Amino acid sequence: MAKYEDEQNIREIESRIDIVELVSETVNLSRKGNNYWGLCPFHQEKTPSFSVNQDKQMYYCFGCHVGGNIFSFLMKKDGLEFKEALEILAAKAGIEIARPQDRKIIDQRKQIIAVNNAATQYYQEMLISPQGKTARDYLEKRGMIAETISNFKLGYAPDEWNSIEEYLLKKGFTAEIVKLSGLIKRSDNQNRFYDLFRNRIIFPIFQYRQDVVGFGGRSLGEALPKYLNTAETELFSKRKNLYGLSQARESIREANTAYLVEGYMDCIKLQQSGIKNVVASLGTALTEDQAHILRRYTEKVIVLYDGDEAGQRETIRAINVLLGANLKAEVVSLPAGKDPDEYLDNYGKEGFLQFIQNNKYSDIEFKLNRHLLATPTLDLDSKINIINRLKDEIMGLASAMEKDFYIKLLAQKLKVEENIVYQELQPRHNHQHISHNRNNIEILRDNNKYGKYGIQEKILAAMLKDDEVFTTIKNRIGIKFFVNPDYQALVEIYDQLLGEQAEKARDIRYMASSEGLDAAYARVAMLMDEANLDEAREVEEFIRRVEQKKAEALWQRVFEQLDILGDTGDFDSVLSFILKLDKFTNATREGGIQ
Template sequence: MKVIGMRGQLRDDILREIRSRNDIVEVISEYVLLKQTGKNYKALCPFHTERTPSFVVSPERQLFHCFGCGASGDVFAFIMKLENMSFPEAARLLAERAGIDLPGDGASGPRREGDIKALILEANEAAADYFNWALLQTRQGATALDYLRGRGIDEDDIVRFKLGYAPPGWDSLYKALTRKGLSPEILEAAGLIIKRKESRGFYDRFRNRVMFTIFDLHGRVVGFGGRVLDDSQPKYLNSPETAVFSKGSSLYGISVARDEIRASGRAVIVEGYTDVIAAHRAGVRTAVASLGTALTQNQARLLARYAKEVVLAYDADFAGEAATIRGMDLLSAAGLQVKVAVFPGGKDPDEVIRSEGRDAFVSMLDGARPLVEYKLDLALKDIDLSTLQGRVAAAARAAAVVAGIQNAVERLEYSRVMAARLNVPEEAFIEEVRKLGRTGPAPRVPSKDKFGQNRNTTGNTHVEGVSHLRQGVPAKVIKAERGLLRLMLEEPDVYIAVRRELGEVVFSCDEHRTIAAAIMDEARNSERGGVTGSVDAASVISRLADDTLRAVATGAFIEDIPVSPEGRKEILSDYIKVLKEHLMRERIRRMEGELKALEASGDTAKFQELLVEWQELRSKLDREFASFGGFM
């Protein structure tokens, strides 16, 4: 049987070994800043922008779930979603991480996407080696080497960042890599060569350029940036979008800066390649750069996995551009504390370090100002505050900035400070901020039921991650069914006891019924393997056929049962009562429909017979559940 294939072709023993040797908390903590809260860990979700952590990781279940966007699953699902990988690619990555050797799958026929990516990465690695060799070992590379040394870049920098040189020949790289057995199709897919339009053959994308190698988080070569050594255009040229490279999702220097960023909680964003290299040489090992564009949402989320604070270190012109300001706002929206260090005289970090030294650069970073203050200064720039018209215009601009502050206390304090600074009435400035920030009613703060689950004040309970479940099923029934699934994980025999009480139909939601069957299948499978007791949640998830089922199951499994084992009998009893009451009400509702039909048909005898049965069931419902309010 194949070891690597699609999910359904994985041998269970191989899958279990990979999963067991990749603890989900350890793996996710390599990407996200996790904070322990009770049994679980929480973080800002890496899959959507949020300010309040709703991303939960359960070491006990070996699962993750976001109660904001619904992303969920096991360690394989996390890697697949975050790294944009297929299941075989994620399995390979995790196997390599755990030191597990996987034989090839022997697949034939057309190459799968994962194979193409692997070949592109191989081509990129070979290209990086070639460019590095051309820089250090060829006569033509001497000019590029002189350029780098003129920027203060030394041998250590060249090695750490794998710098290189693309020779001026039209097909130097093409010839070198095809001689190594790499196909033109893969080189073209990697963005290293371009097909000629007017004739047969290919030519190199990068020629006569200093080459900056772009690595991903794992240190794999995903692309390149090239700077010309003459006056030709464009001055900088990046790799095109490929199967392994997206400019808007990559950060130059992230592979060497990641661990330092995580340790310090701070990232420094600079504008260009040489700024990153200069900052690292000066000891600021948390520096990264976007790739010639304003910051994107994906880059902001990437930084938010590791940092709490970001300092933007730009020259004044670039820092003041509208696109740059939007990038700063994206960082703030991703939950990061944003500060801005603007360098005077049009200097960039590289120039500051070379002209004024490391200490001056570090001092400027330490003196970075909060984003709000920087935006306020920018808004008031070139306004004459000595005139009434100037102060009114300044107040309007400043109010627009202050209205964007999320924290109410901070917003009020900045309102007072700016009113005094602009010499305008405080009440009027605060009212202007309120008008600009009035986008809708404040969200309600949900109360909690006795199981610690959210309940709003209207009585319409919102159950996270179950909006796709069967319409018309009361929220308390959905909660009871989810709770029962959690108890079944701990003790599968619970299901047998519940069926004795309720009969064959226990779950009203089809999804829950399918998940329960998967739990029981996994329990039977474990018993055959000599394992009894609780069931492995991740193994149950792997049995489910689609993403919707896996999301529902993960959302149910990851929640704690906040009681002692002894108290679980009481909880189970409550769950059974809720489900029993619901089944009884459903039976009564169906009988009422039948009564209407019998009355319309004139079948008096059957109508009277069913009416007596309905009255008895109605009386039983009132007797057994009149004082039971469930757990809402």
């Protein structure tokens, strides 16, 4: 989000827009105590767990753990970038935020949108004209109904060299802005421009606000490529857009799942059938930008690429991109030579959904199956190779049950004992890579003691609420002890602010926003009012528990180090280490763990 130093506009906007009023446009809120409560707009629930605090101008959902301020609420609700949310809220507040040097770009983007909207209307008119008969016949043959054609604003670009250019110029657009839209292209000899799309079915590509940002076109003749996208413009990049998202985003959010397909037709046909939570990656390999867009709406993506070899290779790439964006990735393997559109035509919606249910694999299962198909003979080396290829992903799983599932699956598929698979998955010991980090000690996990809050939240709330508590804890045990990485980041930001300028510490939420920590801070901020710490007693208890954990961790390292030194046979080093250990033991008895 915004940089801390650039917060003036943010402060001004927040002073004019009340979060309760903003959220109430979407959520029916009821006041209970200091907070307003309602059903969360970001996940399905029957009992309200979505809380809005008017004094702090923050929201937090205790069900899905999403939280933040007016900017993050709009970003999450509409799938926006911060800059987009800032522009919308600034307009709502009646504040001019554009710098003079940005105004030209903003105006240019608005003009390109106007050009695209006009072009969309033209292409729609051409589709229903006599010239569009071939295109209409094609769409009918592909099973498109009139309502779908209208919803997606499909159109037709006639087989003419300058039809869209002439239409737009007659509409009053300048030649320069028509060029910038990417709808016309300069000829090789540079003497003239011609229409990019000719004799093609047109697929407008929408942004979140139903603005047309670009186009795709499918050739109806022999012209190549079969599919063509608008050139990269100030407004459009195919790497940063997903086809069908404007129609699918609410369904994706409700299902907390998105289906990812390759083509326009696959996306449209699935949505037409009633499977609404579908998007397409604009005919390119899935990009990191596209994955991060999906992450705004869902936690899980099911990849539904074509069943041919090329489609399966792209599936592997897509899985890795999705995992890199912290999305759960699953795969449906279609029969070879089939795409989702064809399968839907053959078996209908119910048959298609049943096929998905019976042929859905996790990312690891899919990769394992691919490795097995590529390995005709499962000799010893092949088995070891397959385990090694999947080792990092399996051992990186947080759930012990998931690890156990894949160990059993590997044992079954490779026809080896489970304990052998388990041993092969273990990291090889390397005495040169022992961690000596003595700072990050996990505090005890005790999330039931304080109801819906855990000890981490209670202590962090106390530290951010009271500088004296913060200083006491820092001086006694330091600040590197939080299990939750977001909480650890918050306390380090606060420490930095205190060191720079004490009065800035109260504005930690601006820094939290800039680091993407809105939800973590919102949760802790909600607790500051609820927290009824007997601070002197509970802070002291917390310090004691952290010291105890430090001691346990240190002794664990002691025994590990003794094992290593014993393995080397270097008994002089063992003796030296024991002498140091004796000094350490005396120090802990006298003054505690530092």
